[in-house]
Amino acid sequence: MRKLIPALTAILLLGTRLSAQDWTVPDDRKGRLSTFAFDDETRKTGQKLYTANCKSCHGIPGEDNWLRLVPPPGDPASEKFQKNSDGEMFYKVVTGRGQMPSFRTVLSANEIWALISYLRSYNQGYVQQVMQLITSSAYPDAEIRIALAWNSADSTVDISATAVSEKSSVAVTDAEMQLMVQRRFGHLAVDEPRNTDSRGFVRFRMPAGLPGDTAGNVLVMARFTDEETFGSAGKDTILRAGMPSFNESLVAPRAMWNTARKAPVWIILTYLGGVLIAWGFIMLVLLKLRDIFIIGENSTLNNK
Amino acid sequence: MNSGSRAKLNTKNNIIPDLMAGTIFKSERYRQKVESVSADILRNVSLNRGFLLWMGFLTAVLLACLYAYTIQLREGLGVTGLRDITSWGVYIANFVFFVATSLVGMLISCVLGLSGAKWVKPIARIAEIIAVAFAAVAGLVIISDMGRPDRLPYVFLFGRFQSPILWDVTVVTTYFFVSLLLWFLPMIPDLAIAKDRLPGRPAFLVRAYEILSVKWVDHEKQFEILHKAMRILLILIIPLAFAIHTVTSWLFAVTPRPGWDSTIFGPYFISGAFVSGTAAVVIAMYFFRVSYKLEKYITDFHFDRIGRVLILVSVLYFYFNLNEFLVPGYKLKTSDAIHLRELFAGHHAFLFWGVQLLGLVIPAILLLFRKIRKPLPMLVISVVVLAAAWLKRYIIVVPPQAHPYLPAQNYPVEWIVYKPTLIEIAVSVAAIVLVLMIITILSKLFPVLPIQEIAEEEALAKNESV
Structure with missing residues (x-):
């Protein structure tokens, strides 16, 4: 016992140290805050995003049913998570570490x-x-304004960034920009991040064959990678930069995996035909029973 | 009707041709035979003490087993050994066994009857009783496998034409109904004979006979119509019987699992069904022969014949077993190999080889000897064959589930290795008890052998000898 207590204490201390050193966030990022107030609307959006991106490992918050991985993903409702500042949380989601992917x-x-x-x-x-x-x-x-132009001839997107203040309007130069396209489960980075030139211009090449909606439209987003220096200004635009795609839903046509209403015609006919034939003959037999009854009744009456 | 058209009918109706032998029904000999045969057979139609005791015993067992089912109903399927990976257990094995055994009605009355084997006449009704009882309970067994039996109507309300489950529910119901008609229709003349010969029986039974005999008066036209109806049913039951067991096999074969992923599952199941059904008929034949004292009608000859049928269907089933196991066993594809090793030399080897040898190969060899094709040896063999047939269904249903194509990882071992619980066994016993109850009722309240056909045959035989 005398030896056990110090040993346990050592283990506990070691454990605390390990957990303390596990994920440090740079000081300048710790204090970062959201630019909008959290309300029911944002929480609802957040829940949807959580279900799509986080739940598979972290489980349902508060239920402690995260995936049993090593290191453990943990429950976001736990104190360990909640004692992070908003900025720390933001940083960790953006950067990721180990098995936790970066959501940048x-x-x-x-x-x-x-x-x-x-x-x-x-x-x-x-x-x-x-x-x-x-x-x-x-x-x-100054307010940074971003303009976006689509050149369909050579599949490029030209972006210009201008800092506009009351007095002047100057080009934002040497700012790294990232172009992203909205996909179903997140954003697809298009091309490499590039710096604006001396005129505040930067050109991205759109990949060939990028699937768009039925008209070929895609939602394109331009952002500065260094928000600290250039601000969170961005530009979201719908461009006809993709291939028109007509993805028929898998449950639209008649198929074996579809609902009864959309069953293949041949299977409906085979099933109903079989049922009709079998029960038709059964009915015929029952009618014959009726005939037997009638004959019997008539002959008994005649005999009387 | 003149004798000319009767002769025409006679050639047309080879199902029960002697019935159309004309004057025989009016002969004194026939009347005498009806008296003696009906006396022998109707003697057993009674609600005597033995019947009441036996039914009382069955009811007590049934109630005890139903108590187990109420626990399952309250707690859910968690009280069974069924889990995510092995989600079908003894219930489904029981279901397949029941459907299989019920198929014998088609084999005896239809395949053998239509092909002109006259010896099946006395046992055709026994075969139909078995078919009706097993088909009726097969549907109930499915319900016991449902976690939410209250949702059974959803199969019909929201059923999908593409789902083998819907096909299965449909064909089981239809097959049951046609089997019931195949049991009932040939019995109509017997009911008419019996309704005046049941003194001392409860009034409700006599009344039931009167209603069910649908005013049968042995009119020639009635015979003609009855034979037409029987002919329709006997032909209809062939595709139906094939459908009921092929669809049952498709419940497995359309599921991609090693061991089920087979193109011969339909005929494999049907040939296996003939084996278990024939064994069930032999057991019933023996029981009725001894207990109902019907040695005069169910003779050694009948046992000899049904013994030959059992050899034939066993050889057929053996052939399909050979295909089912040798072909994948020769290739040993990775996924199949895991499953087959379990069967041939692994956990299930004892059961597998026991079932194949004791339930199929050895009985077929033994039955080749004439001396074995006697009532008592055949009873012993049939009991072993029937038990093995049940275990074979277990082997078909359970082991393949332990090795899905996507490996089962990170599961507790009890989710993969299935072990039936006491509740599951009790509920399965309830199903077997229900089958016995239906067989008892059908064979105790109604003539178990065809009085009219036997009387007619005996009268004709006398005629010929004279």
Whole structure:
């Protein structure tokens, strides 16, 4: 016993140390806050995003039913998760570590904040602090505007970034931009991130054969990769930059896996035909029984 | 009707041709024979003490087993050994066994009857009783495998034409109904004979006979219509019987699992069904012969003949077994190999070889000897064959599930290795008890052998000898 207590203490201390050192977030990112206030709307969006992106490993928050992996993913409603600041949570989701993937290109900043707003709903004592819109530190007092032009001839997207203030309008130069396309389960990074040139222009090449909707439209999003320097300004535009795709739903045509209404015609006919024939003959036999009865009744009457 | 048209009918109706032998029904000999045969057979139609005791015993067992079912109903299927990976167990094995055994009605009355084997006449009704009893309970067995039996109507309300489950429910119901008619129709003349010869029996029984005999007066036209109706049914039952057991086999064969993923599952099941059904008929024949004292009608000759049938269907089933196991066993594809090793040399080897040898190969060899084709040895063999037939269904249903194509990983071992619980066994016993109850009622309240046909045959035989 005398030896056991120090041993246990050592293990506990070691455990605490291990968990303490496990995931450090740079100091300048810890204090980052959402630019919008969390409300029911954002929590709802966050829940949807959580179900699509996080639930498979982390389980249902508060139920402690996360996937038994090593290291354990853990329950986002737990104190261990909730003691993170908003900025720390944001950083961890963006960067990922080990088996936890990075969601940098999968979720937009606003989506990650919506996710955090959902997770915070499991924390009674949480009080949100909201930050003003991130403004550019490189172009103070200016609003950065992003324009986007589609050149269908050579499948390129030209983006221009301009910092507009009351007094002047200047090109945003040497700012790294990322072009993304919305897909069903996240965002697809298109081309490599590129820096704006001296005129504030940057050109991305759209990949050939990118599936769009029935008209070939895709939602294209341009962002600065360094939000700290250039702000969170972005541009979302629908461009006819994709291939028109007519993906018929798998449950639209008649098929074996479809509902009864959409069963293949041959199987409906075979089934109903078989049933009709079998029961038709059974009915015929029952009618013959009736004939036997009638004959018997008539002959008894005659005999009387 | 003149004798000319009767002769024409006679050639047309080879199912029960002697019935159309004309004047025989009016002869004194026939009347005498009806008296003696009906006396022998109707002697057993009674609600005597033996019947009541036996039914009382069955009811007590049934109630005890139904108590187990109420637990399952309350707690859900978790009280069974069924889990995610092995989700079909003794219930489904029982179901397949029941459907299989019920197929014998078609084999005896139809395949043998239509091909002109006269010796099946006395046992055709026994075969139909077995068919009706097993087909009726087969449907109930399916319900016992449902976690939410209250949702059974959904099969009809929201059933999909593409689902073998819907086909199965449909054909089981239809087959049951046609088997019931095949049992009932040939009995109509007997009911008419019997309704005046049941003194001392309860009034409700006599009344039932009167209603069910549908005013039968041995009118020539009635015979003619009855034979037409029988002919329709005997032909209809062939595709139906094939459908009922082929669809049962498709419940497995359309599921991609090693061991089920087979193109010969339909004929494999049907040939196996003939084996178990014939064995069941032999057991019933023996029981009725001894207990009902019908040695005069169910003779050694009948046992000899049905013994030959059992050899034939066993050889047929053996042939399909050879195909079912040798072909994948020769190729040993990875997934099949795991399953087959379990059967040939693994966990299920004892059961597998026991069933194949004791339930199929050895009985077929033994039955080749004339001396074995006697009532008592055949009873012993048939009991072994029937028990093996049940275990064979277990082998078909359970082991393949332990090795799905997508490997079962990170599951608790009891989710993969199936072990039936006491509740499951009790509910399965309830099904068997129900079968016995139906057989008892049908064979105790109604003539178990065809009085009219036997009387007619005996009268004709006398005629010829004279």
